Amino acid sequence: VSLREITPDDVESLAVGAWVLGTGGGGNPYLSLLNMRLLHKEGKRVQLMDASDLDDDAYVAVIAGMGAPLVGIERLTDHRVFARAARLMETHTKRKFDAVMGMEIGGGNGVRPLLVAANLDIPVVDSDTMGRAYPEAQMTSVAVGDLKPYPMTVVDVRGLESVIETVPSWKWAERVGRKIVVEYGSTASTCQPPRTGAEVKKWGIHGTTTKAIAIGHAVREAQRTHADPVAAILAVEPGKLLYRGKVVDVERRVTEGYLRGIARFDGIDDWRGVPMEINFQNEWIVAWLDGEAVAMSPDLICVLDSVSGEAVGSETIRYGQRVTVIALPPPDVFLTPKGMEHVGPRAFGYDLDYRSVFSA
Amino acid sequence: MRRIGIDVGGTNTDAVLIEEGKVVRAMKAPTSEDVTTGILAALKSLGATGLLAGKKIDGVMIGTTHFINAVVQRRNLTKVAALRLGMPAAASLPPFCDWPEDLAALVCGGVWMVEGGHEYDGRPFMPLDEAAVTRAAQEMKAKGLKSIGISSIFSPLDPSHERRAAELVTAVIPDAIITCSADLGRIGLLERENAALLNAALADLSRDTIAAFEDSIRESGIAAPLFITQNDGTVAEASQARRLPVYSFASGATNSMRGAAYLSGLQDAMVIDVGGTTTDVGQLKNGFPREANSVVKVGGVRTLFRMPDLLSIGLGGGSHVQLDPLKVGPLSVGYKLLKDGIAFGGTQLTTTDIAVATGLLTLGDKSKVTHLDAATCQKVFDESARLAEEAIDRMKTEAGDIKLIAVGGGAFLIPDKMAGVSQVIHVEHGDCANAVGAAIAQVSGECDQIFKDLTRVEAISAAQGIANDRAVAAGAARATLSTIESEDMPLAYLPGNSVRVRVRVVGDVAGS
Numbered sequence: 001v002s003l004r005e006i007t008p009d010d011v012e013s014l015a016v017g018a019w020v021l022g023t024g025g026g027g028n029p030y031l032s033l034l035n036m037r038l039l040h041k042e043g044k045r046v047q048l049m050d051a052s053d054l055d056d057d058a059y060v061a062v063i064a065g066m067g068a069p070l071v072g073i074e075r076l077t078d079h080r081v082f083a084r085a086a087r088l089m090e091t092h093t094k095r096k097f098d099a100v101m102g103m104e105i106g107g108g109n110g111v112r113p114l115l116v117a118a119n120l121d122i123p124v125v126d127s128d129t130m131g132r133a134y135p136e137a138q139m140t141s142v143a144v145g146d147l148k149p150y151p152m153t154v155v156d157v158r159g160l161e162s163v164i165e166t167v168p169s170w171k172w173a174e175r176v177g178r179k180i181v182v183e184y185g186s187t188a189s190t191c192q193p194p195r196t197g198a199e200v201k202k203w204g205i206h207g208t209t210t211k212a213i214a215i216g217h218a219v220r221e222a223q224r225t226h227a228d229p230v231a232a233i234l235a236v237e238p239g240k241l242l243y244r245g246k247v248v249d250v251e252r253r254v255t256e257g258y259l260r261g262i263a264r265f266d267g268i269d270d271w272r273g274v275p276m277e278i279n280f281q282n283e284w285i286v287a288w289l290d291g292e293a294v295a296m297s298p299d300l301i302c303v304l305d306s307v308s309g310e311a312v313g314s315e316t317i318r319y320g321q322r323v324t325v326i327a328l329p330p331p332d333v334f335l336t337p338k339g340m341e342h343v344g345p346r347a348f349g350y351d352l353d354y355r356s357v358f359s360a
Numbered sequence: 361m362r363r364i365g366i367d368v369g370g371t372n373t374d375a376v377l378i379e380e381g382k383v384v385r386a387m388k389a390p391t392s393e394d395v396t397t398g399i400l401a402a403l404k405s406l407g408a409t410g411l412l413a414g415k416k417i418d419g420v421m422i423g424t425t426h427f428i429n430a431v432v433q434r435r436n437l438t439k440v441a442a443l444r445l446g447m448p449a450a451a452s453l454p455p456f457c458d459w460p461e462d463l464a465a466l467v468c469g470g471v472w473m474v475e476g477g478h479e480y481d482g483r484p485f486m487p488l489d490e491a492a493v494t495r496a497a498q499e500m501k502a503k504g505l506k507s508i509g510i511s512s513i514f515s516p517l518d519p520s521h522e523r524r525a526a527e528l529v530t531a532v533i534p535d536a537i538i539t540c541s542a543d544l545g546r547i548g549l550l551e552r553e554n555a556a557l558l559n560a561a562l563a564d565l566s567r568d569t570i571a572a573f574e575d576s577i578r579e580s581g582i583a584a585p586l587f588i589t590q591n592d593g594t595v596a597e598a599s600q601a602r603r604l605p606v607y608s609f610a611s612g613a614t615n616s617m618r619g620a621a622y623l624s625g626l627q628d629a630m631v632i633d634v635g636g637t638t639t640d641v642g643q644l645k646n647g648f649p650r651e652a653n654s655v656v657k658v659g660g661v662r663t664l665f666r667m668p669d670l671l672s673i674g675l676g677g678g679s680h681v682q683l684d685p686l687k688v689g690p691l692s693v694g695y696k697l698l699k700d701g702i703a704f705g706g707t708q709l710t711t712t713d714i715a716v717a718t719g720l721l722t723l724g725d726k727s728k729v730t731h732l733d734a735a736t737c738q739k740v741f742d743e744s745a746r747l748a749e750e751a752i753d754r755m756k757t758e759a760g761d762i763k764l765i766a767v768g769g770g771a772f773l774i775p776d777k778m779a780g781v782s783q784v785i786h787v788e789h790g791d792c793a794n795a796v797g798a799a800i801a802q803v804s805g806e807c808d809q810i811f812k813d814l815t816r817v818e819a820i821s822a823a824q825g826i827a828n829d830r831a832v833a834a835g836a837a838r839a840t841l842s843t844i845e846s847e848d849m850p851l852a853y854l855p856g857n858s859v860r861v862r863v864r865v866v867g868d869v870a871g872s
Contacts, residue, residue: 031550034453071480073548074513076450157449158486185479226754251816253850254480307669316548319846322650 003047003123006114010213011036017216018110019311020233021208021328023300025259025282026107026133027069028313031077035115039079044118049099051127051204054197059095060125061086061194063113064103066137066154066177067187068259069282070252070315072108081157081189082112083119088153089191092163101125101200103140103192105208106133106283107313112189127204131331132300135258135282137177138170139343141333142195145203149173153191156184178256186254205331211237219309229309230324240357242287242295243276243325244269244306250317258282263303263317265325276325278303280314285348287325295357296345298330327357361869362417364406364584365799366399367615367792368424371636371678371695372769373398374795375406381800383623385411386792388769391695395426396572403580417584420577421595423798424588425612426569427562427605431659434462439469440560441505443496443529444553445476445488445512445521455511455553460660467561469505472496476521477513485513488521490528497532508538509560511553515542517849517860537563543604545862547849551655551664558661559606566605570598587801591667592844593618593648594804594866609658610667613640615797617649617668620765622800623787629763630752630781633793634770636678637692641751642670644765648844666845671755675747677770681709681740688743703729714740715772744773753780767793803869805831805841808862816859820848823861836867 006014015033018026036046054060063082065072090096097120102113105128117124129140143149152164154177162180167173173193181188195203214236222232233239245265252261260281267274277288284301286293295301303312306322317323334343345352366375368391377385387405392398399422406412430436442455455471456464474492477485500508508529512521519542526538541556574586588601589611601608616633620626627647633640643650649668656667674690678697681688693700693708700706703716703724715721717729718737756762761782766774767790776784789796807826811819824843832838845864 031453034458038452038457068480070547073550074477074480075446075485076453076549078450078452080452157451159448185483185485249846252848 001049001053003049006046006048006124008037008040011040011111011114013213013216013220014209015111015216016219016310017212017214018105018107020215020219020302020304021105021110021212021300022107022133022283022311022313023302024280024284024312024314025069025135026104026109027065027072028316029108029111031072032108032111032115035077035079036111036118039115039118046114046117047123048126048209049123051125051200051206054099054125054200056196056198058098058197059194060197060200061089061097061100061116062103062129062192063100063116064109064190064192065112065187066181066190068254068315069107069313070254070259071185071187073315075157075185075187077108078157079115079119081155082115085153085155085189085191086116086120088155088161088163089151089194092151092153093194097122097194099123099125101204102128104128104130104133105212106130109133110209110212124209125200125204126209127200127206128208129203129205131205131208133283134343137174137192139347141203141205141331142199143170144333144336144339144342147195147199147203148193150193152177152193154180154184154188156188160184182256205333222309230304230306230326233309234326237328239326239328241324241326242357243267243271243289245271245276245323247317247319247321247323250319259315261314263314265323268322278325281348282314284314286345286350286352293352295327296350296352296354297348298334298339298343298354299357300328300330302326302328329358362415363799364403364417364420364582365795365797366402366420366422367612367794367798368395368399368422368426369612369635369794370425370429370638371676371697373402374792375402376789376792376795376799377406377411378796378799383789383796385409386789386795388792390698395569396576399573399576400580403576403582407580407582412582417582419587420582420584421587421589421798421801422573423611423615423794424569424608427565428609428658430562430565431558434466436565437466437561438507438564439505440467440557441469441500441508442471442553442557443493443508443510443525444473445510445525446485446549447473447475449477449485449513450549453550455557458550458662459554463659463661467557470500470503472499476525478515478518478521480514480517482518488524490524493525493528494532497529500529501533506533506536507560507563508536509541509553509556510538511541511549511556513549515540516545516547516552544606546664548664551662554661555606555663555665558658558663559604562605566602570602574598589615589798589801591665592804592866593802595801606665609665612794613642613670614649614668615801616640616767616794617642617644617797618647618800619793619795619797620644620767620787620790621647622796623767623789623793624765624785626763626765626785629765629785630755631765631767632748632752632774634676634766634768634773636676636697636769637674637694638672639675639748639751639770640670640672641755642668643755671751673747673751675744675773677710677712677773679711681711681714683709683736686739686743688740688747711740711744711770711773720772741773741775745775745778748774749779752778756780766790800868802866803831803834803836804864804866805829805834805836806862806864810858810860812858816848819859819861820846820863823863824865827863827865831865831867835869837870838867841865841867
């Protein structure tokens with residue numbers, strides 16, 4: 001098994017890259033980054049491993065924060081609460097974890113497996129189950145693969161702890177889990193249904209931590225050398241520039257533990273006079289250019305600060321910000337009919353046939 | 361309308377008198393080490409012109425970089441007690457956790473975290489632990505801490521825990537100066553708390569500085585109220601500015617850009633403000649500086665203020681010049697320009713000396729700089745122009761040449777032809793653009809309240825109406841009002857479609 005240390009500089013890049021892959025949701029990784037800096041200062045080190053190096057019967061924790069990012073930036077993140085979600089699962093299933101991975105690479109959840117790894121002293125697997133961020137538990141590769149959707153632990157900072165013992169489907173896991181999270185105040189730390197090494201190898205989306213570090217590194221290098229950070233992302237990822245504009249309105253509502261709404265933009269440069277609207281459910285889901293749906297899930301819609309190249313989240317985007325919108329290609333697992341059922345536009349209530357930005 | 365605008369910069373203190381929209385008189389005096397002597401000198405020389413005799417002055421508007429400089433240079437800061445209401449949440453990330461170590465060491469007088477705070481829907485997260493707040497206040501008192509920053513989870517939605525904690529602290533420390541994070545606005549606990557802590561750190565400096573400003577005005581014999589200009593190009597009364605000094609952090613730069621727009625009549629252009637020590641480059645959009653996006657770092661601390669998007673480089677009229685190898689700035693003689701420059705009998709070669717040598721400026725003693733030949737001087741100018749061009753290019757958001765307004769005392773360093781610039785505009789009184797910007801600072805109106813049984817659009821429109829009326833009542837001309845902030849947040853826990861709306865509008869002072 002080859003382990004590579006995730007250096008403090010890697011974590012800085014990971015935080016920037018995971019935020020880009022968060023596609024507006026997942027929460028700004030900054031708070032997880034602060035926790036990780038703290039752990040590094042205490043001498044804790046975290047190792048990264050490839051899924052292919054997992055034993056078939058290895059026991060892998062799948063970590064995720066759930067809730068509305070808006071709540072996350074008030075309640076902040078505490079690494080010990082995520083560790084508690086994993087330990088509760090160990091106690092409940094009477095088995096120790098061999099490694100930990102993230103449910104989603106996008107947003108704060110891209111960094112949180114590291115917090116658990118540092119506490120439990122186990123390596124992080126370089127894979128996740130979304131390749132981005134998504135708002136619901138059934139929007140994962142392991143759900144598309146129909147893997148077992150239970151048990152799940154849900155804990156909060158006040159000591160509240162829940163175990164979802166059995167549910168018949170991923171949608172039920174989402175429904176029941178969501179109710180608990182909403183009662184907790186729309187933010188909670190969860191240990192998702194644990195996976196075997198064989199399952200991770202077959203259904204994980206691989207290399208995503210490394211990918212996020214590479215994107216973050218490109219942005220940070222561009223900032224340092226005053227190069228164009230958006231161009232830097234498009235140089236390391238096969239993405240597409242969709243729009244440049246300015247935020248003119250943001251409509252938000254917190255419902256069922258999600259932040260939903262619409263961000264509206266006025267175009268600049270080549271898009272002068274052309275409005276864009278992006279619907280969000282935590283994440284950017286559908287982008288409308290002058291009334292026409294031009295990008296939609298599962299394509300990754302990334303709204304970036306035009307100057308810094310850093311991602312702009314749906315919970316913090318505000319009037320007057322200048323942004324660049326790009327699209328990045330989705331993981332293959334979501335492009336099948338089954339994948340589309342889970343994360344296509346209709347899964348979010350939009351009566352649209354998926355048309356990829358990248359097929360045009 | 362008759363106003364005096366004053367800008368206290370690192371090098372010069374500028375003052376202008378504006379009557380009915382015209383610059384009647386502009387003065388420049390070196391900034392004094394104690395700041396106020398410079399202001400007094402500027403006001404006195406204005407008074408000595410006889411222009412003020414028997415006339416009513418509507419206001420003295422002062423823009424100052426004093427507060428932000430204190431943070432950046434780590435000077436004159438007060439030890440602060442941080443009180444956070446929100447335990448057991450966020451315990452691993454206590455107040456000051458993301459501050460630069462040197463600044464935290466200077467400012468942090470202690471951290472207290474107690475139970476309290478709210479949920480996103482207004483339910484209490486934890487009941488406020490009042491006994492713990494009182495115990496914390498007693499410990500603060502024992503440590504001699506008087507300036508206190510209080511933060512609480514979701515306080516922008518429900519500030520009641522912060523307010524109650526402030527009462528409890530005041531009961532123990534009657535002369536406590538308290539900043540509640542809810543007064544500084546936004547969702548995002550760490551950034552809002554950081555703003556509150558920075559504000560608390562400026563408590564003593566703010567009190568002393570504003571008192572000194574008031575003394576200077578009184579001593580100069582001018583009877584007019586004092587206003588302090590704010591980051592967004594508006595003014596605040598002295599009493600409010602004293603309480604929230606962080607709101608005037610970037611006012612100097614905003615004033616320069618607003619002054620440049622006013623003097624040139626242009627609404628959209630790049631502005632380069634060449635001072636004595638630094639040059640700020642920013643872009644005017646509709647007569648206002650373009651805003652920085654989201655998080656802004658002040659002295660290394662993450663905050664969420666609305667600030668103009670500026671690029672500062674170490675170039676100015678007081679910049680050190682080194683001839684071999686050629687180097688201009690970033691060091692500067694600052695406010696000692698008229699003492700340390702070679703043309704003034706000093707020993708440090710500066711960009712001003714070069715301008716005196718070429719005859720571009722008539723200052724000091726030209727005979728002291730005759731050893732500087734024309735070719736050498738041109739090289740220094742070329743290097744200065746190159747530094748400026750680079751900064752302008754970095755601030756552009758669109759390709760193509762743009763108009764450039766050059767202002768500030770060091771604007772002589774900006775040549776008439778530059779790469780990436782279609783036209784360089786020098787304006788009359790451009791060396792006092794910042795003071796002009798202060799004098800024409802706008803009036804604002806704000807509405808921050810909860811609306812029920814209205815659609816979101818209706819609620820925003822109602823808030824806008826209230827904010828507009830308040831701005832007009834405060835002296836703004838209705839036709840000039842524009843919205844600069846608009847934020848709404850649904851309150852799911854309240855019945856009847858409640859939404860909290862915050863709208864801020866600004867407008868020009870109505871002619872009297």
